[in-house]
Structure formats: C-alpha cells, structure tokens
Amino acid sequence: MREVWLIKSEDKNKAELAIKKPACPKCGSNQVYFDEEKGNYICKECGYVGSVDDSTSRASIYIKTPSSLGLDADGVFFIIQCSDEIMKNVEKRLKKYGEKYTGKEAVLKKVDEQDSSAIQGLGNIF
Numbered sequence: 678m679r680e681v682w683l684i685k686s687e688d689k690n691k692a693e694l695a696i697k698k699p700a701c702p703k704c705g706s707n708q709v710y711f712d713e714e715k716g717n718y719i720c721k722e723c724g725y726v727g728s729v730d731d732s733t734s735r736a737s738i739y740i741k742t743p744s745s746l747g748l749d750a751d752g753v754f755f756i757i758q759c760s761d762e763i764m765k766n767v768e769k770r771l772k773k774y775g776e777k778y779t780g781k782e783a784v785l786k787k788v789d790e791q792d793s794s795a796i797q798g799l800g801n802i803f
C-alpha cells in the first residue's frame with residue numbers, strides 16, 4: 678500500500694531516520710545499536726537492552742517537495758510504500774513529525790505521471 682504524509686520541512690531528516698533506523702521501544706530514540714556480544718539491541722539514550730522493531734526499514738520512502746509536483750503545501754511529502762503491517766509502525770513513527778496528507782490521491786497521481794514521463798524520456802535517449 679502507499680500513503681502520503683506531509684512532514685514539516687525542518688523535521689525531514691529526523692522523520693527519515695525514524696523510519697530507516699530501529700527505534701527504542703522505551704524512549705523512542707534512534708540511538709540504538711546492535712551489540713554482537715550480548716546478541717541484543719542497546720539504546721544509548723536510556724540504556725534499554727532487548728529486541729527492537731526494525732520493520733519500518735523495509736518500507737520504501739520517496740521524498741518530494743510540493744513544488745516539484747506542482748502542488749501547494751507547507752512541508753515535504755513522504756510517499757511511503759510498504760505492507761499494511763509495516764505501515765502501522767510507520768504511522769507510529771511519523772505522527773510526531775507531520776500528518777497524513779488529505780490530498781493523497783493528487784500527490785500519487787503526480788508522482789505516477791512523473792514516473793511514466795521519466796520512462797518515456799529514457800526511451801527517447803536510446
């Protein structure tokens with residue numbers, strides 16, 4: 678499934694990291710690393726040791742500015758593609774940084790149009 682989120686411009690990097698990196702289930706920090714010796718994740722922020730959810734790292738993220746799509750909105754679009762199950766976790770991570778965009782269909786339409794024109798452009802080169 679695909680969802681479109683409108684993320685505040687200043688939170689773009691944090692939001693991207695929140696999806697790509699595992700998050701601590703206790704404090705929500707992304708300062709989590711895997712300790713080979715202990716065979717577990719450790720959180721640098723709060724000291725949590727245990728398993729973490731890293732499922733959202735399998736989601737595909739396309740980041741587009743509204744202006745690049747000819748749309749008007751305050752922030753950047755995160756177009757997320759993943760399974761329904763992973764989307765639930767993505768939502769939990771992203772809601773701190775923005776909201777689901779109500780004009781989702783318009784964004785996806787533009788993105789698909791640009792994709793197909795990119796493919797046509799390639800065709801012209803060869």
Ligand SMILES: [Zn+2]
Binds near residue numbers: 702705720721724725
């Ligand atoms: Zn923590």
